[in-house]
Amino acid sequence: xxxxLTVLYTHRLEDCREFYQRLGLDLRPERHGSGxxxxxxxxxxxxxxxxxxxxxxxxxxxxxxxxxxxRSSAFPPGRHILHDPxxxxxxxxxxxx
Numbered sequence: 359x360x361x362x363l364t365v366l367y368t369h370r371l372e373d374c375r376e377f378y379q380r381l382g383l384d385l386r387p388e389r390h391g392s393g394x395x396x397x398x399x400x401x402x403x404x405x406x407x408x409x410x411x412x413x414x415x416x417x418x419x420x421x422x423x424x425x426x427x428x429r430s431s432a433f434p435p436g437r438h439i440l441h442d443p444x445x446x447x448x449x450x451x452x453x454x455x
Contacts, residue, residue, distance in 0.1 A: 373443035
């Protein structure tokens with residue numbers, strides 16, 4: 359089994375987009391039919407990571423995410439514990455360059 363889809367709901371859509379793009383996700387704008395404008399990135403294993411506006415619903419609450427990248431222009435090699443604009447914990451592992 360492997361993860362195929364992760365969706366985060368947020369009231370801070372643009373702030374979250376900027377944060378996750380800085381980590382290296384290639385978030386692209388999407389909209390399906392009359393649904394809300396949102397962002398999606400396809401990861402190496404074909405899993406999809408999406409950011410949706412929470413609208414009238416509660417945003418995705420406490421959560422810990424982990425990402426691994428081969429290299430990063432924003433972070434040196436190693437493990438970094440970060441917090442997104444909604445205060446979710448994000449563990450970023452940058453492999454040696």
